[in-house]
Amino acid sequence: MIRKSPTILVVEDDVENRAAMVKVLQGAGYDTMETDNGQTALDTVLDSNIDILVTDLRLPVMDGVELLKRAKAAA
DSSP, X not given: OOOOOXXXXXXXXXXXXXXXXXXXHHHTTOEEEEESSHHHHHHHHHXXXXXXXXXXXXXXXXXXXXXXXXXXXHO
């Protein structure tokens, strides 16, 4: 049986924090995508097969709470 690694979208506007999270997740074998704001993250969720969404709460354009609400509504 072939198991697909979950794809995790990391949404963080701080470049260093985002890079650190992505490095740890990739080191653990996860496929990752990343973005720095809520609207781009929502667009990615709608256009891609994202299994897990990890988001900061304070983001430019759209905050993390609104992002989670909209992503859940779209699921």
